[in-house]
Amino acid sequence: MADGRFYSYGRRQVPQGVLSFLAHHPRVAEFHWDHNVWGSSWLFLVLSVLGYVFVAQFMKLILCLRKRPVPLGPIPALYNFVLLLASIVMFVGCLQSAIAEIAETRWLWQRSKTSFEWILCFPLGTRPAGRVFYWSYVFYLSKFYEFIGTFILLLQKRNPSMGHVLRNAMVVVMCFLWLQFAQSLQILTLLSTTGLYIIMYLYLCACRLGYAPHLDNVMRYCQIAQYVIMLFASIGLVGLHYKKQGCSGMGAWLFGAVMDVSLLPFILIMDKQRKPKVVFTSGKDSSANLKTE
Template sequence: MIREINYWLSEHPAIVGFRWSTDQLFGSTWFFLICSLSIYFLSTMALHHILSLFNRRRPIPLGPFPALHSLLMAMVSGVIFLGILLSTVAEIRDTRWAWRGRTHNSSMQWLLCFPPGTRPSGRVFFWSYAFYLSRFLHLFRAYFAILRRRRAPVARVFSHGAFVAMSFLWLEFSQSFQVLAILSTTLAYAVVFGYRFWAGVGLPVATGSAPVVLGCQFLNPDAVL
C-alpha cells in the first residue's frame, strides 16, 4: 500500500518527467493568467456592487455548496501536501539538485534556495503546478463571502488573486522557498477546510480542535479568508 502511494505520488513517469511549458500545459501562459484574474476581479466586484445596489444585506442561502467546497479543498490540499512531501524526499535521495562541493547538507540546501539554472521540471514542480491550479478552486471562497455579505470583500478578492499570481511566478521563474511554502500552506488548508466541512455539515467537533485550527490560520492567514 505504501509503495503504491509512493509510486502514484512521486515515482509515476508523468510526475518524474514533468516540465513546465507554456505550449502544452493548461494555464501556463501570461495571457491566461492576466485574463483569468481580470475576469475574476471584474465578476466579484460586479457581484458585490449588484448586491449593494439592491440593498441586499441578508446573506443569500448557499445550501451545501460551501461545505462541499471545503471538503474538496481539504482533499486536494491533502493530496498535494503528501505528494510534494514524498517528492521532496525522493529529490533529496537522488540529490538531483545538490550544489557543487558535496557538503554534508548539500542535498537540503535547495529547500531554501534553488541552485542557479534550476529548471521548472520534475517531481516538485509537478506538485507546484497542481498547487497553482488549486488556487483557482480556492477563488470560489470570495464569491461565497460576497453572497454571504461578509466584510472586506475587496481585501479577500485581491488576496486570493495575488496568491494565484504568486503561484504562477514560482513556476515561471523557478523561485526558491516554494517547497516549504507549499508544504505549510497545503497542510494548513487540509486542517482548516477539513474542520469547516466537518462543522458545516453539523457533525460534532472534537474538544480542543479549535486551537489547532486557529494555529493553522495564524501560521497561514490566507486560510482564514
C-alpha cells in the same frame, strides 16, 4: 544539477502503491513547465486575475440589491471538502516528490548543500521541471478553484473585503512566478500552506460534529504560526543565497515579498472595518494563507 533541472535517472522499477504513484507516475516525474502547459502564459495570468477581481466587484454591486443571502444548500460544504481532499493530496504528493528528488539528485549537490538547504534554496540554473514542480503546478491550479470561495461568500451576503479579493489575486500571481522562475522556498511554502489547510478543515469538521471545543481566533493563531515559520525560512534563504553559490528565482521571491509588504497596510485598514470573521481562502507568506473578512 547537470542540466539545470530535476528529473529521474532511467526507467528503473519503482515501488507500487498510492504514495509511489504520487511521486513516480510519468506525468508527475516528467512534468515540464513550458508554453504548452495550460495556464502558463502571461496573458492568461493577467486576464484571469483581472477577470476575477472584476467579477467579484460586479457581483458585490448586483447583490447589494438583494436583502437575503442566496440559498446554496450543500455547495459550501462540498467546496470545503474538495479543498480538504486536494490539500491532503498536494501535501503528500509534494512531500513524497521532495524525498524522491533528494534521493535521486543528492550526488549532484551533496558537497555544497544539505537536504534541508536544498529544500530552501534551489541551485542556480534550475529549470521548472520534475516532480516538485508538478505539485507546484497543481497548487497553482488550486488557487483558481479557491476563487469560488469568494463567490460563495458574496452569495451568502458575507461580502469579503477588497483586501480579501486582492490577496487571492496576488497569490495566483506569486504561484505563477514560482513556476516561471523556478523560485526557491516553494517546497516549504507549499507544505506549510497545505498542511495548515488540512489542520484547519479537520478542526472545523470536528467542531461541527461536537468532537472538539470551539476556540476563538484559532485559525488566526495558526496563520500567525505559518507566517513565523516562513519568516525564519526566508531569512535562511537570504543567508544561503549570499553564503553559497546563489539560489534560483530570487527575483521572483523578492517581488512576492515586496508585494506582501505593500498590500499589508491596505489589507489591515480594510479588515479593521469589519468584525473579524474567519474565512478559509488562499494565501502564504510569499505565497498562501488563511484569510479573514
